[in-house]
Amino acid sequence: MVILLRHKPMKLEQLEIMKCRAGVGGAELNELDNLKLGWEGEGEMDAMIEFVIRGRNCIHLKDYRFSVNQAAGDGKIVRSSSEVQIDNVLIAGDRIFTFEVKKYNFDLIYGDEVWTYTNGEKFKNLMQQVSRQNDAFRHLLKKSGAGMEVYSCLVLISPAQTIYSLPYGKNILVHSAVGKFLERVVRDNRYSYDRLAGFLESRRVTKSMYDAPVNVEVDELRGGVFCENCYVELERLGRDCFSCPSCNEDFDLLSVIQRLIHELRILNSDWPINSLILSKYSGNQISSSYIRTQKRLGNLKY
Ligand SMILES: [Zn+2]
Structure with missing residues (x-):
């Protein structure tokens, strides 16, 4: 079992400090609240994963961030790179899972394309990010020589949240389903994934390209x-x-x-x-x- 500490997102720390030491506007306070909720949710998911993998031969990588080269239109030259961040990578039972954790304090209506708030306003397509992560991560795994399938889930961790019209079998776990899902899939790995974990760590990006210094002196x-x-x-x-x-x-x-x-x-x-x-x-x-x-x-x- 491999467990590493999760680091508080830099933007969250910056906003917390700025709130004490400078004026922060409404938009920033809103962002701070969202980041705080997200951070809380990640901690809750960590606790659930660690509970089921305790004493087992499993690997749990937190905040796994790696860079992805984007080929230019002609597919020949690499022109720019972006990064992908996955909240949780879990290698258990000789399978690989990723979990993208969201904690929201409002209800949502599921949609195949766009999710909506209960008042009908558009929210976003929550599964898009998950499938993008899945594609990028499978691509990375191929480079490691481990052409393993990756099962990617969206986790909506707030127990108070209701998701309406949520179909079954969509890789979406609401709070009451997370524990059961983990109990079902978490088994000891029969093979060693130390080399794979080493490869993934070697590709880990520690400083995000989206992290930036604050805008004051x-x-x-x-x-x-x-x-x-x-x-x-x-x-x-x-x-x-x-x-x-x-x-x-x-x-x-x-x-x-x-x-x-x-x-x-x-x-x-x-x-x-x-x-x-x-x-x-x-x-x-x-x-x-x-x-x-x-x-x-x-x-x-x-
Ligand atoms: Zn205190």
């Missing part, structure tokens, strides 16, 4: 220290301790500075980082001389 951001879990402003408890009034977690000074460094890198990896910038970014709650000393002692890296 560092000195436009409000200084302060915020909880890395709930993004609430931390309160100083003592000389070496901050505490989150929301989740009650305590943070020592060093971990607070490490978090500040992490935030700056997430927002824009090109920004210079030094003790003065960090001190200002902390809302002058941590002195630059303290930060310099900790760096000299090897406790901080930036």
